[in-house]
Amino acid sequence: MKTAVVTGASSGIGAATARRLAAEGFKVFCAARRSDRIEQLAEEIGGVAVTCDILDDADVARLAETVGGHVDVLVNNAGGALGLEPVVNAELELWDRMFQTNVIGTARVTKALFPALKEARGIIVFVTSTAADAGYEGGAGYCGAKAAERSMVESMRLELFDTDVRITEICPGMVATEEFSLTRFGGDQERAEKVYDGVPDPLTADDIADTIHFMVTRPHHVNLDRITIRPRAQAAQHKVYRG
Template sequence: MAENSRRAVVTGASSGIGEATVRVLRAHGWQVVGVARREDRLKALADETGASSFVADLTKQADVDALASYLAETGGVSTLINNAGGAAGLDTVEAGDPDDWRWMYEINVIAVKRVITALLPLLRDSVRGAETGTAVADILTVTSIAGHIAYEKGGGYNAAKFAIAAALDVLRLELSGEPIRVLEIAPGMVHTEEFSLNRLKGDQAAADAVYANVPNPLTGDDVAETIVSMVELAPHISLDYVVIKPVAQSAAYKVHRGPLTAKG
């Protein structure tokens, strides 16, 4: 496999969309650094794909600083894929646990801000001196349709994802004039092994019920393929905001269960 000259960092790489994105990027010849807290899963992914790995808790500034130093010492980075995030609880605003809300804000907003701040100098270095239109750096963040459409019992997650979506819009304005794309992909229903299970605090039956009888919810691979297509577009093209949902999902709060059939 010929190595792509571009190097991507993928956070939340130990499972789900992040893990799938590492695989797809490697299949396309990219140099990739997978980042997550779970060393054993990162090592297995690195052994399988040839990606590099870096163990970090992105809610800790020291870990983020160490990641930036590692990247600077080992070749820099041209593409940042912020995938680490998560949901906790499925309660009303009234009944929601403030600790769940605090954690969701830390991982979905503050951690993303930490990583962007730490890696922006390296992203700039990757395109410094390039002729206009010949090179681009990317900051692609995986948000959620929950960051654009509110739904009942999603208050804490909605709040965090709305916040990071707004921050990305601001960042895009602030980076105007630089060859850096600020990209957002907002998935709907994606059936991964851990997202709903973690959100529902280990209740496997409740997690399974989320996807029960839904025809073809998205997979991590579906989102990963779309992410890679976004960052592989020509340098002058920016897909600022992409929503990806299964056909069975009309909105965050409206999902069809059962076969899809034409009417009439």
């Protein structure tokens, strides 16, 4: 049985990806900070829950020990956005947290699991964002963090060109999940809902999970370097139809 590790598996894209991979026969290690959620998810899908804060060296070391020496798929999904203030009003503590989770934490997990991925001739999927493409008003901190994560992807692909580990990236646009915008706006439900106000059929977490499954099940000689995925209503990062 092939194995997959999904970080940030307690909700949204991470939980949907864990469910999809498990449905396709993978043994899924569900990693996240919220133990109750991943334990429930792991029980549902026949996976393994691993409580893990990707900012904590000991937690990540325990994750690597738990999954063992053979990992076919790593989905680096943990991360997220915080705040939407212009640079001159930036809450730099939030910027630091975004960089720590999206970049440093992701690098920590990748480094810890790489020997097991190399042993398995595995594949890494980095869940970045269309925010990595360019800046937008209020997005400097998040765009910068995701651009840095993309730089890690691009560097790794060059550094590992002579190994059997595939390095891939999926860049979602507008995905309506239960927590992403709510977390970004500090629990402000009304403000979170306005992000998708009038947008017909934004993407769902299942749409992203479906595409991640497609990416990791291509023949080994096929590397999907980067997939940008948006709802039809989002023609570009700055141009969205609202009915």
